[in-house]
Amino acid sequence: MGVFTTSHEQVVFCHDRQSGLRAIIAVYSTALGPALGGTRFYPYASEEDALHDVLELSRGMAYKNALAGLDLGGGKAVIWGDPDKDKSEPLLRAYGRFVQSLGGRYYTACDVGTYVQDMDVVAKETRFVTGRSESHGGAGDSSVLTAYGVFQGMRAAAEHRWGSPTLAGRRVGIAGLGKVGKHLTKHLLDDGASVVATDVSARALDWASSTYPQVDLVDSSDELIRQQLDVYAPCALGGALDDETVPLLTAKIVAGAANNQLAHPGVEKLLADRDVLYAPDYVVNSGGVIQVADEIEGFNFARAKERAGRIYDTTKQILQLATAEGVPPAVAADRLAERRMAEVGRLRTILV
Numbered sequence: 001m002g003v004f005t006t007s008h009e010q011v012v013f014c015h016d017r018q019s020g021l022r023a024i025i026a027v028y029s030t031a032l033g034p035a036l037g038g039t040r041f042y043p044y045a046s047e048e049d050a051l052h053d054v055l056e057l058s059r060g061m062a063y064k065n066a067l068a069g070l071d072l073g074g075g076k077a078v079i080w081g082d083p084d085k086d087k088s089e090p091l092l093r094a095y096g097r098f099v100q101s102l103g104g105r106y107y108t109a110c111d112v113g114t115y116v117q118d119m120d121v122v123a124k125e126t127r128f129v130t131g132r133s134e135s136h137g138g139a140g141d142s143s144v145l146t147a148y149g150v151f152q153g154m155r156a157a158a159e160h161r162w163g164s165p166t167l168a169g170r171r172v173g174i175a176g177l178g179k180v181g182k183h184l185t186k187h188l189l190d191d192g193a194s195v196v197a198t199d200v201s202a203r204a205l206d207w208a209s210s211t212y213p214q215v216d217l218v219d220s221s222d223e224l225i226r227q228q229l230d231v232y233a234p235c236a237l238g239g240a241l242d243d244e245t246v247p248l249l250t251a252k253i254v255a256g257a258a259n260n261q262l263a264h265p266g267v268e269k270l271l272a273d274r275d276v277l278y279a280p281d282y283v284v285n286s287g288g289v290i291q292v293a294d295e296i297e298g299f300n301f302a303r304a305k306e307r308a309g310r311i312y313d314t315t316k317q318i319l320q321l322a323t324a325e326g327v328p329p330a331v332a333a334d335r336l337a338e339r340r341m342a343e344v345g346r347l348r349t350i351l352v
């Protein structure tokens, strides 16, 4: 893919030879405000792979931020390297200076391979950073509101499917008992659902059996989706829904935290054909970005939680639009996001 065949506003290559920094910052859209999206630190096989990832991810953030109701555009950054070997104070600070050089067109945050402590270091060089530690005025662990938002999206899907916004009496399968999966388990149990879960990590499974002995555990995601489930919640890696898994689903709803759950375009149609209601991933998992975005105003947990609670209304609106327009929910979500970017973004043409 050539860079200029995409619709991105700006793509910046950043290089600092001494610290070894090689980063790409992609701004997809600032129609709604400064672009916000995390920094992925990953040992890509090639610069082309890194570029491809950052272009895709920044586009995804524009859609996510638009539907999260944020006055923020979409952007993302990748640092090409092995976070375990290459991460250093000079490298992170060099990166921070490049973020600063964009003058606020792009706000960064954590992503795969970067953590709140790293954002504290980046923040020494730039004001345009979120996802810092609580002791530095940051929002802390974003999985708290990610899980809360997924639960709200799941409630909206339950209402759309079964007429009542609750998971009480339903059986929910969670794949991935990581930071988000753990919080989600609690929301579901508190709501009266029964939970069956899996994880590849023995530590996560030990946590589940000691903390919530009522949660049933199975050996793999394959086994999980074959269980008799009402809801399937992918909370591990992307690509959980593909040509092999969708035909096996017993669940009537899919709503989970993982990014990019649909393995390829067309899977949303497979789900619809099987009458599985899919709550789009980037809508229901936007609680995390809502949490870190709140830092820009000076972090207030109650305000951020209230905003994440609106994921319930947005999910409902998308599912209703999908029904009305006869399209899968993933398509309805994209349409709604594009509408907000166009309608609200257009207002800037009014000179004030």
Ligand SMILES: NC(=O)c1ccc[n+]([C@@H]2O[C@H](COP(=O)([O-])OP(=O)(O)OC[C@H]3O[C@@H](n4cnc5c(N)ncnc54)[C@H](O)[C@@H]3O)[C@@H](O)[C@H]2O)c1
Binding pocket: 142, 143, 144, 146, 175, 176, 177, 178, 179, 180, 181, 198, 199, 200, 201, 204, 220, 221, 235, 236, 237, 238, 257, 258, 259, 285, 286, 288, 289
């Ligand atoms: N943390 C957030 O705020 C946030 C926000 C939006 C989206 N997400 C997405 O949600 C997902 C979970 O995030 P997290 O922060 O809980 O990550 P995490 O790394 O804490 O947890 C992921 C868990 O999945 C498990 N896992 C990995 N492969 C698995 C497999 N094949 N089968 C079963 N379990 C497997 C891991 O052992 C781990 O326990 C990720 O896809 C992430 O990108 C997270």
